[in-house]
Amino acid sequence: MFPEADEQGMPVMDLDSQKYIKIWQGPNHPGVTGNMSLELTISGDEIMHAKTHVGYLHRGFEKLFERRRYIQCFPTCIRMCVPEPDINEYNLARGTELLAGIDVPPMADWIRMLVLEMARLQVLLRMVPGQAGTIGLGLGAQWGLYYRELILDRFEELTGGRIYHMYILPGGVRGLLPDGFKDRLEDNLKKVESFMKDIDRLIYSNAVFKKRTKGIGIIPNDWIEPYGITGPVARAAGYQTDIRLDYPYLFYNQLEFDYNLEHESDVFARFRVRRKDVDTTVDLLRQIMAKMPDKGDFKAETPNVLHWKVPKGETIVRCESSRGEYTFYMVADGSMYPRRINLRGPSYTHAVAVLEKLLINANISDVSPIMVSLATCPPEIER
Amino acid sequence: MNELIDHIKARFPIYDVIESQPGQIFVSLEASKLIPMITSLKTNHGFTVLVIFTAVDWIEDDKFQITYVLNNPKEKQDLGIRVFIHRDDATMESIHHLWKHAATFQRELKEMFGIDFPGSPGVDDPFLLEGWDNIPPMRRDFDTKKYSEETYFPRPGRETNDPATFMKQMLYPDD
Amino acid sequence: MSEKKQTEQDKFLAPENKKHTVIGPDGEEIQVDPLNDYFCTDLPKVEAPYKGVLEKFLNWARAESLWVLSYGTGCGSIELPPLFSPRFDAYRFGVAMRPTPRQSGVLIISGYLAVKTLKRVIRSYEQMQNPKYVIALGSCTINGGMYWDSYNTINRLDHYLPVDVYIAGCMPRPEAILAGFNKLKERIKSGNAEGANEYIEKLEWYKANQKKIIKDWNMPTYNW
Ligand code: SF4
Numbered sequence: 044m045f046p047e048a049d050e051q052g053m054p055v056m057d058l059d060s061q062k063y064i065k066i067w068q069g070p071n072h073p074g075v076t077g078n079m080s081l082e083l084t085i086s087g088d089e090i091m092h093a094k095t096h097v098g099y100l101h102r103g104f105e106k107l108f109e110r111r112r113y114i115q116c117f118p119t120c121i122r123m124c125v126p127e128p129d130i131n132e133y134n135l136a137r138g139t140e141l142l143a144g145i146d147v148p149p150m151a152d153w154i155r156m157l158v159l160e161m162a163r164l165q166v167l168l169r170m171v172p173g174q175a176g177t178i179g180l181g182l183g184a185q186w187g188l189y190y191r192e193l194i195l196d197r198f199e200e201l202t203g204g205r206i207y208h209m210y211i212l213p214g215g216v217r218g219l220l221p222d223g224f225k226d227r228l229e230d231n232l233k234k235v236e237s238f239m240k241d242i243d244r245l246i247y248s249n250a251v252f253k254k255r256t257k258g259i260g261i262i263p264n265d266w267i268e269p270y271g272i273t274g275p276v277a278r279a280a281g282y283q284t285d286i287r288l289d290y291p292y293l294f295y296n297q298l299e300f301d302y303n304l305e306h307e308s309d310v311f312a313r314f315r316v317r318r319k320d321v322d323t324t325v326d327l328l329r330q331i332m333a334k335m336p337d338k339g340d341f342k343a344e345t346p347n348v349l350h351w352k353v354p355k356g357e358t359i360v361r362c363e364s365s366r367g368e369y370t371f372y373m374v375a376d377g378s379m380y381p382r383r384i385n386l387r388g389p390s391y392t393h394a395v396a397v398l399e400k401l402l403i404n405a406n407i408s409d410v411s412p413i414m415v416s417l418a419t420c421p422p423e424i425e426r
Numbered sequence: 427m428n429e430l431i432d433h434i435k436a437r438f439p440i441y442d443v444i445e446s447q448p449g450q451i452f453v454s455l456e457a458s459k460l461i462p463m464i465t466s467l468k469t470n471h472g473f474t475v476l477v478i479f480t481a482v483d484w485i486e487d488d489k490f491q492i493t494y495v496l497n498n499p500k501e502k503q504d505l506g507i508r509v510f511i512h513r514d515d516a517t518m519e520s521i522h523h524l525w526k527h528a529a530t531f532q533r534e535l536k537e538m539f540g541i542d543f544p545g546s547p548g549v550d551d552p553f554l555l556e557g558w559d560n561i562p563p564m565r566r567d568f569d570t571k572k573y574s575e576e577t578y579f580p581r582p583g584r585e586t587n588d589p590a591t592f593m594k595q596m597l598y599p600d601d
Numbered sequence: 602m603s604e605k606k607q608t609e610q611d612k613f614l615a616p617e618n619k620k621h622t623v624i625g626p627d628g629e630e631i632q633v634d635p636l637n638d639y640f641c642t643d644l645p646k647v648e649a650p651y652k653g654v655l656e657k658f659l660n661w662a663r664a665e666s667l668w669v670l671s672y673g674t675g676c677g678s679i680e681l682p683p684l685f686s687p688r689f690d691a692y693r694f695g696v697a698m699r700p701t702p703r704q705s706g707v708l709i710i711s712g713y714l715a716v717k718t719l720k721r722v723i724r725s726y727e728q729m730q731n732p733k734y735v736i737a738l739g740s741c742t743i744n745g746g747m748y749w750d751s752y753n754t755i756n757r758l759d760h761y762l763p764v765d766v767y768i769a770g771c772m773p774r775p776e777a778i779l780a781g782f783n784k785l786k787e788r789i790k791s792g793n794a795e796g797a798n799e800y801i802e803k804l805e806w807y808k809a810n811q812k813k814i815i816k817d818w819n820m821p822t823y824n825w
Contacts, residue, residue: 103752112589192686270525357493358447392526554753556716556815580744
């Protein structure tokens, strides 16, 4: 029954032999991932071969940056990752500051940290309940969207935008927190916490959910470094990685938190790591609000942004997104336009190399839980 | 980190060593020495993670810079290696045997810059574009604005201003 | 189809779509040409609206049950799930999400369209049953928006599909999308939303535009 291999070790599957069928999953997507398609060759309901096709959202950002000044890059770059735009702003701002040698006032760094954690919470509130949708339990996702709206309200109050904020600029942020902001955020956090208790009962102790997600999509420990796996997926395999702890940026070294580890490395373990991440994020938000100063300078002096020449150099900046390590590589050539800005997100390997390998011999109904557990996000593969 | 650089210097001809941030060093190297150096870094020095693998087009010098950023998760160090190749016959040795996801990067570089990596699995398959028949789009001599205007029916009446002159007119109309 | 065109098309064909021989269960050989055998090559016809009260009644019925194809194409697709969540609750306007084009009447283009997606979107649109409507979200569909100079995203949607309602914004808020739905309802009730017929009347022009940018056109002209 198993396909024979040719001399390169690739399986030979003759579609005309009527043993194999080729089907496409996508480019429409199951729930919370983005538009990408999987070309699956199946035999019965077992997957024999999988190939990822991306490019449905390719906009050529890296080409567009060649024609944009540094400040013009900001409104463009945040559209690179739609669910969690703020990490793009932060990385680009931080990279520009490093290249240009600008020091950021501490107040701005605290606010940036608050914004990044709020963005993470917002994503997780969509991810964590939404992942049960992949096996047909859509109720949690509906609830989750309501609680996500609460966080979006806070964003709207702080920055004026629901999804795209453009709040972090090189040199600092655009403003201070409004009066009473912390109280209202604390209110929302309480609601989120009680909602998470519901989610625990609805999803994590649901027998069907457990049965469907335990023991599938196991990533062995020795794949992690050769495949470049990061973030929650690596942590679910017991691999200690979290950019916030390993390469502390902003003031993460002043906060108390730890790696959220699991060891089974199956789909359920990855979902558990995300669930623990919610608690960590809520806790971090509280710590940030308690520790941050009330007033202070929130923007450093920068040159006139329309004539800003950034000196020659290159650097990499990384931060921890909800999906894993998110890295920018920036090259400046001394002109007003960046020479090259390259983004490498976690999905770059998760959605292509890892997913193609993981799907082999999986059942066809397990494709979407596996895909969602890897948190594939095509916009950051194709930019 | 400095020890490591001294150690590498003794064995490989690296130049242009720049520390861009603490724990983050960029070096340049001849293209032919790349595979031995990366292999040695990976097996002997703990640089087991490939973070970034991309190219920069230096069209003035007629060169492509290919950057490999390796990461050492134990010591928390990053080492960026730049190699330069000619734009005309852009060919580079493949590293797909060292990292599994390197083949994806190479597929993208082949499509976007036209850099060939002989032997890399699936390197000729289209990755992001479908039916592309122009020069590879990330090359600097490809003009995306011109291409867009010729191909995609720009809406009449849409204005584009140079931001510097436009802001000057808005803020200081009298000058 | 002329000989030359055929070979040009063959260049892009997937291997399983080329002409080939299949061995049947009893060992007989069957020649298949998937493009002509599996697809209908007839071009569509204009469906003239009814007259008078009947058309009014039908339009009222159409306007009150807008079923949306849940296919998100751009950034805007992130604002669509909240639209169907308790806070904005589009269901009260008779708007519901459907998973397949065969069941839906409204196609929402929720943002920029890369060329590769455009091909899929056209296919989805042509598979939808009449009457069908298109809502375009965001400035990307109007004039290219953020990506006006990008080499891979289209600038004007109305050159490829007939658009009924544009919703401006980058990205439009859920409230704006709801207002857009109401606008579409008004348009349908007044009998102006004849996009599907317009598409068929001007099919040649639309197809020429589509083929200009989809360079590896390897399928039948309509509804492949
Ligand atoms: S209009 Fe704005 S939000 Fe909508 S797809 Fe375009 S860039 Fe994204």
